[in-house]
Amino acid sequence: MRIGVFICHCGSNIAGTVDCPSVAATALTYPDVVFATDTMYACSEPGQDAIIQAIKDKNLDGVVVASCTPRMHEPTFRRTVERAGLNRYMFEMANIREHVSWIGKSKDLNTGKAAELVRMAVEKLRRDKPLIPKRFETVKRVLVIGGGVAGIQAALDCADGGQEVIMVEREQTIGGKMAKLDKTFPTVDCSSCVLGPKMVDIAQHPNITLYACSEIEAVGGYVGNFQITIRKKATYVNWKDCTGCGLCVEKCPSRKFPDKFNENLCNAPSINIPFPQAIPKKAAINAESCIMLTKGKCGLCAKVCPVKCIDFEQKDELINVDVGAIVVATGYDLFDWHKYPQYGEGRYPDVITSMQYERLLSASGPTGGHVKRPSDGKEPKNVVFIQCVGSRDKSVDRPYCSGFCCMYTAKQAILTKDHIPDSQSYIFYMDIRSPGKGYDEFTRRATEEYGAQYVRGRVAMIYPKGDKLIVRGADTLAGTQVEVPADLVVLAVGAESAKGAVQLGEKLRVAPDQYGFFVESHPKLKPVETNTAGVFLAGACQGPKDIPASVGQGSAAAAKVLGLLSKKELESDPAVSRVNPARCVGCGKCIQTCPFGAIKAIEDRFGNPKAEVIDTVCQGCGICTVTCPQGAIQLEHFTDNQILAEVNALCPPKMFANYE
Amino acid sequence: MFKIAYYPGCSGQGTSLEYDSSTRAVCKALDVELVDIPDWSCCGSTPAHTVNHVLSAALSARNLAQVEVMGMDKVTTPCPSCLTNLRTAAHKMEDPGFRTKANALLDVPCNGNVDAQSVLQVLTEHVDLELIKSKVVKPLTGIKIACYYGCIMNRPPELMRFDHHENPMAMDNLMTALGAEVVPFALKVECCGASYGIPRNDIVTRLSGKLLDAGRDVGADAFVTACPLCQMNLDLRQGQINHALHEKFKIPVFYYTQLLGYALGLDRAVLGFEKLCVDPRLALGKIKQPAQAR
Numbered sequence: 001m002r003i004g005v006f007i008c009h010c011g012s013n014i015a016g017t018v019d020c021p022s023v024a025a026t027a028l029t030y031p032d033v034v035f036a037t038d039t040m041y042a043c044s045e046p047g048q049d050a051i052i053q054a055i056k057d058k059n060l061d062g063v064v065v066a067s068c069t070p071r072m073h074e075p076t077f078r079r080t081v082e083r084a085g086l087n088r089y090m091f092e093m094a095n096i097r098e099h100v101s102w103i104g105k106s107k108d109l110n111t112g113k114a115a116e117l118v119r120m121a122v123e124k125l126r127r128d129k130p131l132i133p134k135r136f137e138t139v140k141r142v143l144v145i146g147g148g149v150a151g152i153q154a155a156l157d158c159a160d161g162g163q164e165v166i167m168v169e170r171e172q173t174i175g176g177k178m179a180k181l182d183k184t185f186p187t188v189d190c191s192s193c194v195l196g197p198k199m200v201d202i203a204q205h206p207n208i209t210l211y212a213c214s215e216i217e218a219v220g221g222y223v224g225n226f227q228i229t230i231r232k233k234a235t236y237v238n239w240k241d242c243t244g245c246g247l248c249v250e251k252c253p254s255r256k257f258p259d260k261f262n263e264n265l266c267n268a269p270s271i272n273i274p275f276p277q278a279i280p281k282k283a284a285i286n287a288e289s290c291i292m293l294t295k296g297k298c299g300l301c302a303k304v305c306p307v308k309c310i311d312f313e314q315k316d317e318l319i320n321v322d323v324g325a326i327v328v329a330t331g332y333d334l335f336d337w338h339k340y341p342q343y344g345e346g347r348y349p350d351v352i353t354s355m356q357y358e359r360l361l362s363a364s365g366p367t368g369g370h371v372k373r374p375s376d377g378k379e380p381k382n383v384v385f386i387q388c389v390g391s392r393d394k395s396v397d398r399p400y401c402s403g404f405c406c407m408y409t410a411k412q413a414i415l416t417k418d419h420i421p422d423s424q425s426y427i428f429y430m431d432i433r434s435p436g437k438g439y440d441e442f443t444r445r446a447t448e449e450y451g452a453q454y455v456r457g458r459v460a461m462i463y464p465k466g467d468k469l470i471v472r473g474a475d476t477l478a479g480t481q482v483e484v485p486a487d488l489v490v491l492a493v494g495a496e497s498a499k500g501a502v503q504l505g506e507k508l509r510v511a512p513d514q515y516g517f518f519v520e521s522h523p524k525l526k527p528v529e530t531n532t533a534g535v536f537l538a539g540a541c542q543g544p545k546d547i548p549a550s551v552g553q554g555s556a557a558a559a560k561v562l563g564l565l566s567k568k569e570l571e572s573d574p575a576v577s578r579v580n581p582a583r584c585v586g587c588g589k590c591i592q593t594c595p596f597g598a599i600k601a602i603e604d605r606f607g608n609p610k611a612e613v614i615d616t617v618c619q620g621c622g623i624c625t626v627t628c629p630q631g632a633i634q635l636e637h638f639t640d641n642q643i644l645a646e647v648n649a650l651c652p653p654k655m656f657a658n659y660e
Numbered sequence: 661m662f663k664i665a666y667y668p669g670c671s672g673q674g675t676s677l678e679y680d681s682s683t684r685a686v687c688k689a690l691d692v693e694l695v696d697i698p699d700w701s702c703c704g705s706t707p708a709h710t711v712n713h714v715l716s717a718a719l720s721a722r723n724l725a726q727v728e729v730m731g732m733d734k735v736t737t738p739c740p741s742c743l744t745n746l747r748t749a750a751h752k753m754e755d756p757g758f759r760t761k762a763n764a765l766l767d768v769p770c771n772g773n774v775d776a777q778s779v780l781q782v783l784t785e786h787v788d789l790e791l792i793k794s795k796v797v798k799p800l801t802g803i804k805i806a807c808y809y810g811c812i813m814n815r816p817p818e819l820m821r822f823d824h825h826e827n828p829m830a831m832d833n834l835m836t837a838l839g840a841e842v843v844p845f846a847l848k849v850e851c852c853g854a855s856y857g858i859p860r861n862d863i864v865t866r867l868s869g870k871l872l873d874a875g876r877d878v879g880a881d882a883f884v885t886a887c888p889l890c891q892m893n894l895d896l897r898q899g900q901i902n903h904a905l906h907e908k909f910k911i912p913v914f915y916y917t918q919l920l921g922y923a924l925g926l927d928r929a930v931l932g933f934e935k936l937c938v939d940p941r942l943a944l945g946k947i948k949q950p951a952q953a954r
């Protein structure tokens with residue numbers, strides 16, 4: 001084998017504390033190394049050209065580059081050697097920047113260590129083999145999970161890009177949290193007027209199929225070829241025929257159940273259409289409260305329905321689809337503020353959440369847009385807003401900032417003044433975070449034009465006195481305690497991960513962080529990718545986000561999907577596990593241990609149990625290789641022999657040492 | 661019979677004699693045997709820990725050591741302030757370095773293995789509420805009560821580990837079981853001003869005044885407390901409060917043990933109603949007499 005070694009200076013990054021020419025000289029003494037040199041920037045165009053030239057001139061079989069982390073440039077150099085006609089796996093990298101020059105100060109020691117790392121790479125390369133990727137076709141169809149604003153944007157962009165889109169939404173209508181909002185900041189335009197047309201586009205787009213009241217049951221397959229099972233939950237209404245006329249809704253006598261869409265501020269009939277602009281505009285029966293389904297009598301809706309679409313016998317339905325890519329846009333949930341006993345734990349009806357307040361402000365809400373407090377229906381005059389409820393508070397395990405509550409509180413204070421001109425808003429805050437475009441100006445307007453009083457400090461407790469609520473807190477700027485008699489208290493609740501997100505993540509093999517938000521591939525450079533190829537993130541399922549950010553991410557995810565599916569074929573990474581059937585005893589330990597389900601049990605032609613790796617599912621993690629008691633399963637490009645060779649290069653076994 | 665060491669605390673010997681005597685009486689009636697710690701001493705009360713932590717812990721640790729000598733591992737006290745000191749001392753003695761320092765001040769070393777509980781916790785956790793109900797002879801039907809726990813009975817929660825630190829319910833449940841109507845009193849764990857009564861009387865009249873005001877607001881005929889200092893601030897100082905705030909409060913402030921004893925039909929002499937400053941007769945009069953007693 002003929003090996004060439006290139007020691008990179010990385011400007012002064014490496015050369016500052018490593019004697020690169022001397023490392024190159026040492027490398028020349030290693031077995032099979034026929035060429036070694038140092039170079040200023042190996043990754044630059046002249047740097048790469050020099051490598052290609054050397055491969056050709058010296059007739060090299062493999063190349064070692066000692067430079068930065070392989071995370072940065074391994075793909076670059078693999079392409080370089082490929083351009084020179086080598087197999088891309090006949091390349092090894094030694095990290096002498098992050099692992100050497102950046103962490104050690106002594107030039108002598110660093111130079112020695114760099115030479116040792118190069119030796120490891122050379123020993124590994126001596127045992128490398130060319131690997132050939134497999135090619136496979138992709139399914140030209142996208143699954144979008146979640147029909148909030150991020151999912152809607154992603155679905156429309158994908159559909160406009162010519163892809164078929166399947167959208168799955170677990171609620172009865174798409175629109176997500178945004179559909180519940182009255183107005184949006186900082187423009188104070190009507191939320192449903194902005195969102196409504198987009199929702200209609202989803203319903204009417206020829207490329208989009210929408211499944212509402214549905215959840216993801218199972219996910220199989222791999223990038224380009226996912227198999228999805230969707231559970232379409234029973235709505236007891238035949239949606240093909242339902243025209244959304246609403247006659248049944250009017251006639252339903254059972255109205256005892258809290259209306260989820262209106263944040264439990266009022267009750268909803270058992271058969272319901274969530275709101276006038278709902279998409280799909282179809283009725284669905286709430287099985288928990290329907291008199292017919294719980295007690296077996298009533299059935300009024302079936303009698304009045306002009307198209308006879310009520311079906312009390314309806315069952316959940318399972319639907320299978322194949323897709324090439326998945327966009328996760330499952331959004332967020334609001335913090336359950338009952339964890340704050342000092343705010344009454346729900347004992348005081350006039351302490352409400354910001355989302356409930358949105359419904360009170362909304363013309364399509366339970367009060368028709370008249371702000372009335374829940375206890376007695378009176379119009380509140382003193383409204384107190386408390387920010388950071390379930391945000392930036394370690395004591396309730398929510399140390400992160402939810403990012404949008406400062407803004408929506410300012411918006412609600414402005415709207416309060418609009419609705420009730422003689423009202424006064426007080427806002428208890430920790431500090432104001434309003435970095436978006438036009439945001440700071442907006443919060444200023446709340447104080448300067450709308451007279452909202454900002455008090456900096458946390459609220460210690462709320463207690464009722466007469467028909468008022470006394471809000472007691474600290475004013476940390478004035479250094480005093482303050483008490484505000486309030487008619488209504490609005491808690492600016494923070495965001496937390498959506499219920500069920502962790503379970504969905506398990507199916508999709510997308511890891512949640514410690515708070516249940518999905519983890520992106522790289523926080524800066526791969527914000528919408530996940531570590532599972534073909535699965536992308538959009539919106540608040542990745543972390544709290546406001547509308548502009550969610551929409552931006554929806555489009556970004558769509559761009560990634562379109563890029564992926566524009567290729568006719570995808571290549572699979574050949575660095576996957578392989579089973580040596582001669583050694584395999586069929587114990588099945590690897591099958592149990594593989595986190596990706598990439599190993600299946602088979603029988604050889606004599607009927608003996610064996611394991612087999614499904615190439616396209618294997619992620620090359622190597623867990624199976626350390627599990628196999630026989631050493632029968634080996635990860636290509638990282639076999640036991642290759643790794644041992646590296647270890648031996650670093651710390652030669654005694655027997656070799658004596659020998660030398 | 662449940663047996664436990666008993667630490668009466670200094671206030672039980674002076675300002676709150678009626679708390680001590682009613683506590684002993686109800687415990688006896690409910691089959692809880694209180695064994696007095698022989699030769700107990702003051703726990704250091706509020707001032708000691710502001711001066712010297714080791715000395716303060718040693719004062720309480722001396723009493724804990726006595727309990728260990730008695731061969732017991734649990735002690736109870738009616739006073740939340742004593743309880744705080746006992747529990748704090750026991751907690752601090754878990755640190756070997758601190759324990760050495762504190763034990764150097766004691767004749768008998770303390771190992772810190774004694775668990776201190778308030779009498780309220782003992783009655784809540786070791787006596788069945790149904791049993792209490794079954795022993796009620798004079799139900800408190802008709803009287804409206806605000807239960808006031810004070811700020812240290814349940815706090816800090818990590819140390820006290822009893823009931824809820826923002827919305828405790830032990831006394832509420834007890835009073836309900838006795839037949840009283842418990843009013844929703846939102847300030848149950850607010851501070852009454854504690855020992856500021858002498859240096860800053862204005863603070864106590866303001867804070868305690870707020871409590872009385874909130875109690876009157878929700879229609880309470882009487883308060884029940886579990887703390888001698890709270891009781892004193894609300895009851896003894898009610899005149900001062902009225903003077904300072906131009907108010908006319910006249911709300912009696914009972915120890916919960918007094919009303920418990922009353923409902924259990926115990927001898928009036930041990931309950932010590934006559935020791936209260938605000939005349940409790942009007943409030944007690946609200947209690948509907950059982951038909952046969954009339």
Ligand code: SF4
Binds near residue numbers: 291299
């Ligand atoms: S059958 Fe159920 S949904 Fe239909 S009207 Fe009766 S209660 Fe309503």
Ligand code: SF4
Binds near residue numbers: 402406
């Ligand atoms: S956005 Fe504002 S209100 Fe919301 S958590 Fe952050 S600082 Fe608090």
